[in-house]
Amino acid sequence: MSRIPPQVRDLIHALPDSRIREISLFGAGKPGLIPLWFGESDEQTPDFIKDAARAAMDQGETFYAPNAGVAPLRHEIKSYMTRLYGREFGLNRFVVTASGMNAIILTMQALLDPGDNMLAVTPVWPNCKETAAIMGAEVRDVPLSEADGGWSLDLDRLFDAADDRTRVIFINSPGNPTGWMMPEGQRDAILQWARHRGIWIVADDVYARLVYDRPHAPAFVEVADPDDRLIAINSFSKSWSMTGWRLGWITAPVSLLGDLEKLNEYNIAGPTTFVQHAGAVALRDGDGYVAELLERLRRRRDLVAQGLSQFSRVRFASPEAAFYAFFSVDGVTDSLEFARRIVSEAGVGLAPGNAFGDQGEGYLRLCFASSEAALSDALERMRPLLDD
Numbered sequence: 004m005s006r007i008p009p010q011v012r013d014l015i016h017a018l019p020d021s022r023i024r025e026i027s028l029f030g031a032g033k034p035g036l037i038p039l040w041f042g043e044s045d046e047q048t049p050d051f052i053k054d055a056a057r058a059a060m061d062q063g064e065t066f067y068a069p070n071a072g073v074a075p076l077r078h079e080i081k082s083y084m085t086r087l088y089g090r091e092f093g094l095n096r097f098v099v100t101a102s103g104m105n106a107i108i109l110t111m112q113a114l115l116d117p118g119d120n121m122l123a124v125t126p127v128w129p130n131c132k133e134t135a136a137i138m139g140a141e142v143r144d145v146p147l148s149e150a151d152g153g154w155s156l157d158l159d160r161l162f163d164a165a166d167d168r169t170r171v172i173f174i175n176s177p178g179n180p181t182g183w184m185m186p187e188g189q190r191d192a193i194l195q196w197a198r199h200r201g202i203w204i205v206a207d208d209v210y211a212r213l214v215y216d217r218p219h220a221p222a223f224v225e226v227a228d229p230d231d232r233l234i235a236i237n238s239f240s241k242s243w244s245m246t247g248w249r250l251g252w253i254t255a256p257v258s259l260l261g262d263l264e265k266l267n268e269y270n271i272a273g274p275t276t277f278v279q280h281a282g283a284v285a286l287r288d289g290d291g292y293v294a295e296l297l298e299r300l301r302r303r304r305d306l307v308a309q310g311l312s313q314f315s316r317v318r319f320a321s322p323e324a325a326f327y328a329f330f331s332v333d334g335v336t337d338s339l340e341f342a343r344r345i346v347s348e349a350g351v352g353l354a355p356g357n358a359f360g361d362q363g364e365g366y367l368r369l370c371f372a373s374s375e376a377a378l379s380d381a382l383e384r385m386r387p388l389l390d391d
């Protein structure tokens with residue numbers, strides 16, 4: 004009897020491994036390594052949020068929750084968004100998700116058919132694009148331009164990439180890995196154009212609060228009408244140091260609520276209930292924490308910018324937002340290989356730029372959400388490789 008090898012769908016089998024995971028596996032277990040490759044802070048979640056999770060468990064919040072999320076959290080999301088953006092939002096525009104990542108794939112499931120295409124402003128965190136590929140959609144990169152380490156978007160390039168199969172534009176601003184922040188004028192122009200073309204904007208706002216010189220980044224949710232084709236993705240991971248909790252939310256037109264609830268049901272039947280209750284407390288009581296975190300991040304950014312500026316092979320501009328230094332290194336043509344050398348020779352873990360698409364080749368990403376001592380040590384260790 005012939006045995007047929009088990010086979011998954013071709014397009015799943017063809018998905019690339021994440022190169023960020025790849026480099027972290029390469030360095031796993033190396034004694035004394037300073038890991039700066041993942042997009043997360045080295046701080047634990049603040050106590051007031053941990054306490055809220057414990058209290059919710061003690062109060063018996065251990066059962067299934069409604070598909071749109073528990074009521075206290077949805078109410079806190081509504082008041083947080085109103086506070087932050089200075090405008091009212093209807094409660095039925097929010098669906099709680101098990102992370103920003105989960106929000107992204109739910110969104111792709113809701114919007115993309117095989118053969119559709121999605122324009123993605125790149126370089127970008129790879130998961131954003133691979134989720135569209137899972138749906139059988141084509142992803143079209145729209146590369147940002149770089150000059151002296153600063154990044155900018157050419158709107159004509161974006162608009163020219165669209166055709167009649169374009170269903171989605173994916174914009175992550177502030178951006179991972181570049182720290183690029185979409186200016187208000189471009190936001191308004193993209194919104195007008197997408198409205199006219201009937202194209203969905205998927206705005207990945209997970210870094211919306213990690214902005215150094217203003218309260219939040221320019222956001223589509225600030226100016227869009229409630230029934231515009233806009234889905235905004237948000238997460239508790241970055242601003243409240245909750246990466247391991249897996250909690251996020253979607254802001255969408257009211258008309259999508261029922262469909263998004265169905266998708267939540269059929270994907271995971273809702274995020275962990277007591278985690279949702281802790282999320283409500285994070286939003287209600289967390290503004291002070293976010294402000295303090297930002298101050299710490301600002302000092303760390305400045306320390307890293309100062310350190311990198313002294314290395315002769317590095318080209319870099321200090322980012323206005325997010326917590327990444329994305330820098331190019333003269334002569335590097337294979338950033339994964341170079342990241343491996345940095346692990347082996349310097350004991351520092353960085354993400355290779357080519358993990359974020361072809362435009363990222365020659366770059367490295369350093370997440371500076373670590374202690375100043377660790378960052379100073381990492382810079383010193385890398386000096387022989389980055390300074391001739």
Ligand SMILES: Cc1ncc(COP(=O)(O)O)c(C=O)c1O
Pocket residue numbers: 042102103104105128175178179207209237238239240246250251
């Ligand atoms: C651009 C971007 N979007 C979404 C996420 C997802 O965050 P999480 O799934 O932890 O909420 C990340 C995490 O690194 C990210 O960088």
